[in-house]
Amino acid sequence: MKKYKHIYFDLDRTLWDFETNSQLVLKEIYIKHQLQSRGIPTFNDFHKSYLPINHQLWDNYRIGAINKEFLNLERFYATLRSFNIQDKALAKAIGNDYVNLSPHQTALFPGTHELLNKLQHDYHLHIITNGFLEVQTIKLKTSKLENYFEKIIISETTPWKKPTPDLFLFALEQANAKAEESLMIGDDINADIKGAAAVGIDQVWTNFTASQVKFLPTYTVSKLIDILNLLN
Numbered sequence: 721m722k723k724y725k726h727i728y729f730d731l732d733r734t735l736w737d738f739e740t741n742s743q744l745v746l747k748e749i750y751i752k753h754q755l756q757s758r759g760i761p762t763f764n765d766f767h768k769s770y771l772p773i774n775h776q777l778w779d780n781y782r783i784g785a786i787n788k789e790f791l792n793l794e795r796f797y798a799t800l801r802s803f804n805i806q807d808k809a810l811a812k813a814i815g816n817d818y819v820n821l822s823p824h825q826t827a828l829f830p831g832t833h834e835l836l837n838k839l840q841h842d843y844h845l846h847i848i849t850n851g852f853l854e855v856q857t858i859k860l861k862t863s864k865l866e867n868y869f870e871k872i873i874i875s876e877t878t879p880w881k882k883p884t885p886d887l888f889l890f891a892l893e894q895a896n897a898k899a900e901e902s903l904m905i906g907d908d909i910n911a912d913i914k915g916a917a918a919v920g921i922d923q924v925w926t927n928f929t930a931s932q933v934k935f936l937p938t939y940t941v942s943k944l945i946d947i948l949n950l951l952n
């Protein structure tokens with residue numbers, strides 16, 4: 721493998737175990753807001769309804785069709801409506817709780833600290849994330865990740881989001897890095913992998929779920945720790 725100098729990591733679903741963390745918070749919310757007595761029979765019913773709604777809204781947010789305030793409210797308002805609960809104030813309270821509680825969760829994918837510990841000696845490590853500023857900052861701190869990274873590029877603080885090439889070019893410029901000496905590591909085939917490829921950055925796709933895609937990333941791993949073998 722060629723010698724890279726800069727490694728850019730995605731955060732959510734690449735290092736920070738979004739699904740596990742999110743599920744813990746949603747469970748807390750389901751109990752706190754007594755959603756069973758409001759007509760949502762089980763937590764699983766709530767969760768199953770929420771997931772596709774959230775997913776769709778994130779797609780809309782990523783292309784700029786909706787803003788984050790709408791996303792935050794609507795993902796819970798639409799979930800409640802799917803159980804015939806018309807309560808915007810409740811959706812708002814849940815949305816606030818979700819945003820406040822989520823970043824304090826600390827589940828990481830196995831090998832995160834081991835990988836970063838080793839890589840930090842030989843590479844400049846950076847983050848490029850599409851998450852929200854206040855949320856991602858807390859996550860990095862509470863999960864004890866912030867000290868590994870030199871540049872933390874949070875799309876919300878720029879005019880762009882992954883996979884927009886301008887965001888990757890901005891990230892390169894921030895770190896004084898060249899595309900050909902950089903590597904992007906992420907779970908999202910569109911935002912992270914195709915986005916990086918479009919500006920000439922090699923990519924490692926962290927495919928933890930054995931997904932099938934047509935696009936061929938530079939490298940693919942099924943576990944974080946396998947990245948160490950790639951770089952040797």
Ligand SMILES: [Mg+2]
Pocket residue numbers: 730731732733734906907908
């Ligand atoms: Mg991700």
